[in-house]
Amino acid sequence: MERAIRYSKKREAILAAIRGTKCHPSAEWVxxxxxxxxxxxxxxxxxxxxxxFQETGAIQSxxxxxxxxxxxxxxxxxxxxxxxxxxxxxxxxxLTLNKQLDERISDxxxxxxxRHELIFHGLCQTCMHHNEEEIKS
Amino acid sequence: MERAIRYSKKREAILAAIRGTKCHPSAEWVxxxxxxxxxxxxxxxxxxxxxxFQETGAIQSxxxxxxxxxxxxxxxxxxxxxxxxxxxxxxxxxLTLNKQLDERISDxxxxxxxRHELIFHGLCQTCMHHNEEEIKS
DNA sequence: ATGACTGCAAAGACTTTGCATCTTT
DNA sequence: AAAGATGCAAAGTCTTTGCAGTCAT
Numbered sequence: 001m002e003r004a005i006r007y008s009k010k011r012e013a014i015l016a017a018i019r020g021t022k023c024h025p026s027a028e029w030v031x032x033x034x035x036x037x038x039x040x041x042x043x044x045x046x047x048x049x050x051x052x053f054q055e056t057g058a059i060q061s062x063x064x065x066x067x068x069x070x071x072x073x074x075x076x077x078x079x080x081x082x083x084x085x086x087x088x089x090x091x092x093x094x095l096t097l098n099k100q101l102d103e104r105i106s107d108x109x110x111x112x113x114x115r116h117e118l119i120f121h122g123l124c125q126t127c128m129h130h131n132e133e134e135i136k137s
Numbered sequence: 138m139e140r141a142i143r144y145s146k147k148r149e150a151i152l153a154a155i156r157g158t159k160c161h162p163s164a165e166w167v168x169x170x171x172x173x174x175x176x177x178x179x180x181x182x183x184x185x186x187x188x189x190f191q192e193t194g195a196i197q198s199x200x201x202x203x204x205x206x207x208x209x210x211x212x213x214x215x216x217x218x219x220x221x222x223x224x225x226x227x228x229x230x231x232l233t234l235n236k237q238l239d240e241r242i243s244d245x246x247x248x249x250x251x252r253h254e255l256i257f258h259g260l261c262q263t264c265m266h267h268n269e270e271e272i273k274s
Numbered sequence: 275a276t277g278a279c280t281g282c283a284a285a286g287a288c289t290t291t292g293c294a295t296c297t298t299t
Numbered sequence: 300a301a302a303g304a305t306g307c308a309a310a311g312t313c314t315t316t317g318c319a320g321t322c323a324t
Binding site: 063090109113114118121 | 201218221229231232234239242243245246247248249250251252253255256257258259260261262265
């Protein structure tokens with residue numbers, strides 16, 4: 001028998017928070033953001049629901065940035081840019097690779113590729129300018 | 138004045154260990170691997186040298202897999218496959234995207250892209266078969 | 275001799291988890 | 300009432316760091 005899933009106000013709020021931002025949040029961000037509305041929210045609940053949403057496919061992990069795992073409520077295919085200065089994560093929508101690529105790699109290497117991700121690294125606009133300032137001084 | 142860099146037997150061994158394997162090791166792996174040869178090696182030294190090698194460009198981080206950061210001593214452009222079953226990391230050499238891509242993205246978004254990485258996720262050969270076994274039972 | 279590198283252990287940061295309690299069905 | 304979801308705090312994992320001692324130059 002599969003485990004039943006029940007409604008929960010906190011869970012709903014957590015998913016809404018993730019889907020409602022483009023910042024690709026961390027657990028801590030979700031916690032801090034919901035704290036005013038839900039003063040009794042616990043960080044453990046955030047973490048448990050992040051696992052839950054990943055298992056059900058509602059959100060995706062983008063990976064660990066500066067020590068914190070970051071999540072994306074948008075599961076449609078797109079690429080990301082990660083700023084090595086401030087850790088900001090941006091969507092690069094236009095960029096998607098051929099989905100057949102996964103199949104080709106699978107055959108070629110005898111593995112089962114399920115998905116791929118294309119990540120760009122560098123400095124965002126803000127950090128770029130901050131760097132220039134520093135060089136001058 | 139820039140800081141002088143001195144020779145160290147441990148440092149040399151750490152880099153050799155990373156360059157001498159295709160497993161894309163973690164700090165712990167390096168430590169355990171060198172322990173027999175260097176019984177007085179400390180995990181802190183491994184971590185400090187991993188930072189050092191990244192700063193000097195001798196190695197690259199592949200990201201965090203199952204909670205552990207993984208490194209690659211091969212800094213030539215290539216892609217990776219990460220097994221979500223066992224955490225194995227494989228090289229996919231044939232696959233490299235256009236280097237001009239970084240420039241195009243930079244211009245388009247007003248950011249400074251320095252590099253990109255293409256990562257495939259799925260199950261390796263071994264984990265694929267283990268999964269089949271489990272389904273049967 | 276200088277200061278870079280290391281071992282050791284403590285501290286830090288992030289995440290997971292056990293248990294009692296509260297909620298949903 | 301049954302079992303899922305949560306709060307709280309303790310525990311766990313990986314990584315960083317301070318300090319005294321060691322080693323390369």
